[in-house]
Amino acid sequence: MTLTEALPITDLNACCTPILREPMGADAAEKLARSLKALADPARLRLLSIVASHDDAEACVCDLTEPLGLSQPTVSHHLKVLVDAGYLSREKRGTWAYYSLTPDALDSVSGLISEL
Amino acid sequence: MTLTEALPITDLNACCTPILREPMGADAAEKLARSLKALADPARLRLLSIVASHDDAEACVCDLTEPLGLSQPTVSHHLKVLVDAGYLSREKRGTWAYYSLTPDALDSVSGLISEL
DNA sequence: ATGATAGATTGATGATTGTCGATGTACACA
DNA sequence: TGTGTACATCGACAATCATCAATCTATCAT
Numbered sequence: 001m002t003l004t005e006a007l008p009i010t011d012l013n014a015c016c017t018p019i020l021r022e023p024m025g026a027d028a029a030e031k032l033a034r035s036l037k038a039l040a041d042p043a044r045l046r047l048l049s050i051v052a053s054h055d056d057a058e059a060c061v062c063d064l065t066e067p068l069g070l071s072q073p074t075v076s077h078h079l080k081v082l083v084d085a086g087y088l089s090r091e092k093r094g095t096w097a098y099y100s101l102t103p104d105a106l107d108s109v110s111g112l113i114s115e116l
Numbered sequence: 117m118t119l120t121e122a123l124p125i126t127d128l129n130a131c132c133t134p135i136l137r138e139p140m141g142a143d144a145a146e147k148l149a150r151s152l153k154a155l156a157d158p159a160r161l162r163l164l165s166i167v168a169s170h171d172d173a174e175a176c177v178c179d180l181t182e183p184l185g186l187s188q189p190t191v192s193h194h195l196k197v198l199v200d201a202g203y204l205s206r207e208k209r210g211t212w213a214y215y216s217l218t219p220d221a222l223d224s225v226s227g228l229i230s231e232l
Numbered sequence: 233a234t235g236a237t238a239g240a241t242t243g244a245t246g247a248t249t250g251t252c253g254a255t256g257t258a259c260a261c262a
Numbered sequence: 263t264g265t266g267t268a269c270a271t272c273g274a275c276a277a278t279c280a281t282c283a284a285t286c287t288a289t290c291a292t
Contacts, residue, residue, distance in 0.1 A: 024165035029158040040152035042145035049140035
């Protein structure tokens, strides 16, 4: 660690503040950005919220298409994004597909944001 | 509240689980999505992280251009997005522009995600 | 005044994304 | 077997976005 040698001489010509801790690396930033991108859409936020509002935190697509005012393919697309990002899990029972919240997925990304 | 009348008859032909609480409205979803979209980019996450790693949680653009490997206009653009979204505040002192973290901005959005 | 530097703004471009209609697939019921 | 339903996938299109080179603005030094 080279942080101990450079004394913070407060030169008026200098523009920079000393670094306290290591900032986030490129790989971690890429990963967190992907998780946040999956969340950063009003339709997907509402989908998560609707699923979370149901008993057992579970809902089928028929519950989700109408309140969003979006077409069924669009809702299916958003659900796929959320499943791929790990926020939802899909279980097919008979004709219907049931989506449920992945435990701790939201809390995990929320924690990463706080520790930024 | 109309939640008290519809009894949850567990019909095997039904596909839907009863609703426990009101899901997020369209306006709230739009607003949170805008905040998250500003965060959902690897370059902007690293910018926030670098600013937070500095003493006084403050940094000028000269600190930020090089470690990201991006051009100066691109970094300025990302900084503007973060300022507009309320995560950073900009203060110009002399020739340099200093960016600092807005208190509680990250914690606020992090809390909204947890309560989804 | 002149030149140099820090940073913002503009314009253009290629990539990504949200949306929908059309189609495909799997299951249920007659 | 055939028909209807629930959902996924595909292809297309418009909109948004990340990025950079070029330019502009403001400040400092000489």
